[in-house]
Amino acid sequence: MAPLSGESILQDKVQGEVRVAAEQLDDFILLRSDGTPTYMLAVVVDDHDAGVTHIIRGDDHLNNAFRQKIIYEGMGWAFPEHAHIPLIHGPDGAKLSKRHGAQGVHEYEDMGYLPEAMRNYLLRLGWGHGDEEIIPTEKAVEWFNLENIGRAPARLDFAKLDNLNAHYIQNADNARLVELVTPFLHKRHDLMIENDDTAQKRLMAGMDELKKRAKTLLQLTDEGAFYARKVPYKFDEKAQQTLKEAGDILKTLRSRLAALDSFTAADIETACKVIADELAGGKLGKVAMPLRAALTGTTVSPSIFHAAEILGRDETLGRINCVLG
Secondary structure, three states: OOOOOOEEEEEEOOOEEEEEEHHHOOOOOOEOOOOOEOHHHHHHHHHHHOOOOEEEEEHHHHHHHHHHHHHHHHHOOOOOEEEEEOOEEOOOOOEOOHHHOOOOHHHHHHOOOOHHHHHHHHHHHHEOOOOOOOOOHHHHHHHOOOOOEOOOOEEOOHHHHHHHHHHHHHOOOHHHHHHHHHHHHHHHHOOOOOOOHHHHHHHHHHHHHHHHHOOOHHHHHHHHHHHHOOOOOOOOHHHHHHHHOOHHHHHHHHHHHHOOOOOOHHHHHHHHHHHHHHHOOOOOHHHHHHHHHHHHOOOOOOOHHHHHHHHOHHHHHHHHHHHHO
């Protein structure tokens, strides 16, 4: 039977000393009519049998701790240390729900977030170590303690998560990033590169530049997909518009690029500047943008001169030819 008078005291690692008056702790059911235990009894017995010494959970379970304490005391068992951490709220301050976006860990993986970025972000969401924002996993293991967890609910901020993820992408190994974007290339662009050495080598060659621009693996995938494409491929709406009136520029590009002694980014850029002076009033973008659209199928990419070098002369000319027909 729950105590009828006095108060119950819980020393919580996060919430501090919490007191509840006995009259607030009514009797609760331990066994159902069929003899099976309820959650309140089962979880206590399970934790005791498993040798649990610390219980860390959301502060929405704080009231349950006082009821479970009664069972521990009734059984003469040692009461574990408790730490009730605040919940994560959505950007609007309301309790996190499906309408705020992803909830399960696998959903964040599908959104292109690296596991080390998620660990860092979630750690900093309700805990701090001075002014440190970038906390690698090994440092988190070394520094973490329960006492520095804040008591107030934290708000999910996708902008901060994106920026943190960008940091980890920029510092990730290129071969690992190619491996991580491979399934996304299949899902988002119907491109299978598992056995395509050429596509993988191109992605590796372009990864240093690609990863400087990306905040998520999805962005990295979308901006690097052109390295894995084979002609003919589709052009997005903006690329189609760019290419509509670029026939003369593309024809000139084709002949000038074919005649280059060496096919480096610097040589390609120099050739484009000469063409811009001749045909576009010195505006390099008037030449570079049609080249980008022709080579990538989009109007968004890393340096198109470097991209053309990675694709190589034959592939570059082949893609321009595909546009010109």
